[in-house]
Amino acid sequence: MGSALPPVPVTNDELVAALDTSDEWIRSRTGIRQRYFAPDSMATSDLAAGAGAKALKSEGGRPVDTVVVATTTPDRTCPATAPTVAGKLGLGHVAAYDVAAVCSGFVYALATAAGLIACGASDGVLVIGAETFSRILNPADRSTAVIFGDGAGALVLRPGTEGEAGALGPFDLGSDGEGLELITVPAGGSERRPHAPREEDHYFTMQGKQVFRLAVQRMSGSARAVLDRAGWRVSDVDHLVSHQANHRITARLADELGIPQERCAGNIAEVGNTAAASIPLALDHAHAEGTLRPGARLLLTAFGGGLTWGATVLTWPALDRD
Numbered sequence: 001m002g003s004a005l006p007p008v009p010v011t012n013d014e015l016v017a018a019l020d021t022s023d024e025w026i027r028s029r030t031g032i033r034q035r036y037f038a039p040d041s042m043a044t045s046d047l048a049a050g051a052g053a054k055a056l057k058s059e060g061g062r063p064v065d066t067v068v069v070a071t072t073t074p075d076r077t078c079p080a081t082a083p084t085v086a087g088k089l090g091l092g093h094v095a096a097y098d099v100a101a102v103c104s105g106f107v108y109a110l111a112t113a114a115g116l117i118a119c120g121a122s123d124g125v126l127v128i129g130a131e132t133f134s135r136i137l138n139p140a141d142r143s144t145a146v147i148f149g150d151g152a153g154a155l156v157l158r159p160g161t162e163g164e165a166g167a168l169g170p171f172d173l174g175s176d177g178e179g180l181e182l183i184t185v186p187a188g189g190s191e192r193r194p195h196a197p198r199e200e201d202h203y204f205t206m207q208g209k210q211v212f213r214l215a216v217q218r219m220s221g222s223a224r225a226v227l228d229r230a231g232w233r234v235s236d237v238d239h240l241v242s243h244q245a246n247h248r249i250t251a252r253l254a255d256e257l258g259i260p261q262e263r264c265a266g267n268i269a270e271v272g273n274t275a276a277a278s279i280p281l282a283l284d285h286a287h288a289e290g291t292l293r294p295g296a297r298l299l300l301t302a303f304g305g306g307l308t309w310g311a312t313v314l315t316w317p318a319l320d321r322d
């Protein structure tokens, strides 16, 4: 595993100066103390390559033949960011593609990577979740500008045997296109082309209250489905690693599932909501802190724009720590 963050954190107090908000509101309503915003010179591919390089190094530099990048904020609308990342990492002519499922992107990317390995199409996939979400935030919208942040997390998947530590799955994935308007950047794609979009249409918007309720509902449903398929009881779960959307969402989700709060791994206080990068960043930070002991049973679940959601389980493998 590996992760990367922009060099300098942005504290709540730094945002208070420009927005009608307060450190107290942000901490108590979201659990966030700080987040990272990438400087203009740093694109999503830079963060992705930073995390990817660390993940490859942690695995001894063995070659991979595929790079999958989950992102909401690609370097460009066209082409995908993954080939750029592969190029920056010097990986040669590997397969490379993006997965767009907003905050659920990493779980979707894991599922596609696991599928490539299972069908024999790949011997090693570098799976990355990476975002420069600050690029699409409306600096005047206090309901989103204080929540999201930039970063990347990555891991390497290899063929193995069913049931061995690190083996992924089963998966549960879902979507509901009826929720399109709840989390969206309205302009910049094919839909608004004939019209002159307003500047604010290029910014990310979210109907926070509705999304909050649906996030808990969908992640708990997906988590239950995957536990059922895996034959795990809730009491088997050592760590719930959910999309770091809001600490109140994680707490509500854990309550819904009957998982004690102390079994929730998370780093939202330090990095904010990093969308597709959220789960791999949370995993890498928990791994670096030594929270995830080999053999621990993990439940991963995410929810995001689309709407999309997903969940999977794994037993934590023995990995070197820096």
Ligand code: UT7
Pocket: 020, 021, 022, 025, 026, 029, 030, 103, 142, 143, 144, 146, 147, 183, 207, 208, 209, 211, 212, 215, 245, 246, 249, 273, 275, 303, 304, 305
């Ligand atoms: O990552 C994809 C999935 N995303 C999520 O799951 C996020 C889901 N939603 C949330 O995390 C929460 O809904 C928010 C953090 C976005 C908002 O928290 P909330 O407790 O749901 O607040 P609210 O939207 O109900 O707003 C309560 C009040 C409002 O003021 P009034 O109308 O009661 O006077 C807002 O205008 O808080 C106000 N408010 C703020 N006040 C200070 C909203 N944002 C801020 C702010 N600072 N930054």
